[in-house]
Amino acid sequence: MEIKAQDVKKLREKTGAGMLDCKKALQEADGDFDKAAKHLKELGLAAAAKRSGRATNEGRVFTKITEKRAIALELACETDFVARNSDFIKLGNKLIDTILENNLDSVNDELNQIVTDTVSVIKENISISRFRIMDLSADETAVDYIHGEGAIGVIVKLKSDDPAALGQEEVKNFAFDTALHIAAFNPLYLSMDKVDETYRKEQEELFAKQVETMDKPDKVKEGIIQGKLKKHLAEICLLEQGFVKEEKKSVKKVMEEVGKSAGASLTISDYIYFRVGDA
Secondary structure, three states, X not given: OOOOHHXXXXXXXXXXXXXXXXXXHHHHOOOOHHHHHHHHHHHHHHHHHHHOOOOOOEEEEEEEEOOOEEEEEEEEEOOHHHXXXXXXXXXXXXXXXXHHHOOOOOOOHHHHHHHHHHHHHHOOOOEEEEEEEEEOXXXXXXXXXXXXXXXXXXXXXXXXXXHHHHHOHHHHHHHHHHHHHHHHHOOOEOOHHHOOHHHHHHHHHHHHHHHOOOXXXXXXXXHHHHHHHHHHHXXXXXXXXXXXXXXXXXXXXXXXXXXXHHOOOEEEEEEEEEEOOOO
């Protein structure tokens, strides 16, 4: 039977499948629109299953901040070309909205189905690598930063004893600059008291081996070990690192100065750093 171009177009708009695939589906369904759409979906599911084993080393990080929550999501794909595809970007944003709307805390069948529907259009393996949500209270705000084409995504959560101060321009600028800082230096921990105890002990043992052959009293050796440890932790903890725009001052020091100027006490209470491929 003759398949009208307007029907092919209508099916394409509904399913996102290619023009030729839509025409073929309509032909096989004898013009039955719903049957053709179902056939295309089945083909998409089959194609997605075939592609599921392919490596997904590329991708994009998506972020969104609402009044009460902030979310970062990493979506993986096979090529950097697809990571820039408009359908892929729409998918990432749709996933984030779905997660927030349904208050999800892990990947479920609904999210997987949304991904599968896009795989049938893009024809490349796509998967949700990870996502994380931060809750925001009335005395907190969050700022996000996406580097380049989504290779790195950062969210910083800032708290103030005076919520009104969070709206001041200098405070917002500090929060954004901190997000830039995190994107550039990727601190492993927020502060020294957040460092994993196992990691701390491993580093301490490493520095102990470095000084064990020194011809110095044990007390002096211990001082050297602790000095090395303190310096190392300062390099990997956000609050102790030299601020990206004022390297001679720590992030903590700049935060204190900005807070004083704004008439409030500021605290960086949490942050998210996602880089494509790290999950």
